[in-house]
Amino acid sequence: xxxxxxxxxxxxxxxxxxxxxxxxxxFGLNRxxxxxxxxAGADCVTLGNHAWHHxxxxxxxxxxxxxxxxxxxxxxxxxxxxxxxVKGDSGALERITVVNALxxxxxxxxxxxxxxMDELLSRDDLGSVFLDFHAEATSExxxxxxxxxxxxxxxxxxxxxVATADTRLLRGGTxxxxxxxxxxxxxxxxxxxxxxxxxRFTTEMHSRFTVKDGPAELNGVIMHIEDGRxxxxxxxxxxxxx
Numbered sequence: 001x002x003x004x005x006x007x008x009x010x011x012x013x014x015x016x017x018x019x020x021x022x023x024x025x026x027f028g029l030n031r032x033x034x035x036x037x038x039x040a041g042a043d044c045v046t047l048g049n050h051a052w053h054h055x056x057x058x059x060x061x062x063x064x065x066x067x068x069x070x071x072x073x074x075x076x077x078x079x080x081x082x083x084x085x086v087k088g089d090s091g092a093l094e095r096i097t098v099v100n101a102l103x104x105x106x107x108x109x110x111x112x113x114x115x116x117m118d119e120l121l122s123r124d125d126l127g128s129v130f131l132d133f134h135a136e137a138t139s140e141x142x143x144x145x146x147x148x149x150x151x152x153x154x155x156x157x158x159x160x161x162v163a164t165a166d167t168r169l170l171r172g173g174t175x176x177x178x179x180x181x182x183x184x185x186x187x188x189x190x191x192x193x194x195x196x197x198x199x200r201f202t203t204e205m206h207s208r209f210t211v212k213d214g215p216a217e218l219n220g221v222i223m224h225i226e227d228g229r230x231x232x233x234x235x236x237x238x239x240x241x242x
Contacts, residue, residue, distance in 0.1 A: 088226075
């Protein structure tokens, strides 16, 4: 879906960030999925709680376009943020720093993402900061948006796969949406063939989840950022049915 649709709209944007957390068969990122995402037009690929699912990811972390969660222990391979110089319509360069962070509510323990962002934002060389907050709880994602309002250009949540309808500009010019939604099969249970999840919910027996085939949707968030502030934000949704 990304490979077929993103190239058709790519020229409208100066910079594209794709969360590749579930790109490799539903879990993590591998070389094949990374190459497909970047060929489609992504400038940066963020990760999440399944970052280490494929061993290939360790070789990908040498590529500065890959950003793993920032609030992991010191010494973890890769980088939790990357800074890019992006050419705008006027030809001037706009510096943007992409950060990926993990939430802690209903997820495995990591360093405090709020305090980690405080530490990161003490730097003065970041330019406009965008945070992909990979978290389960909507309350934690909403709290992060309010906590960083006026301090970063954008906070968009990922992980729960369902796009939320709370897209807005927070005080100080921070674009926010609780969850961007996913790119994947429409007639599914957050990407999986419904048979597996339904079996688990009805029998409490373990069942293997597989990615559903069929028509897909693409979800995202579009924002206009200038001089560290967001001036515009909206949801984006595209679907293709047979």
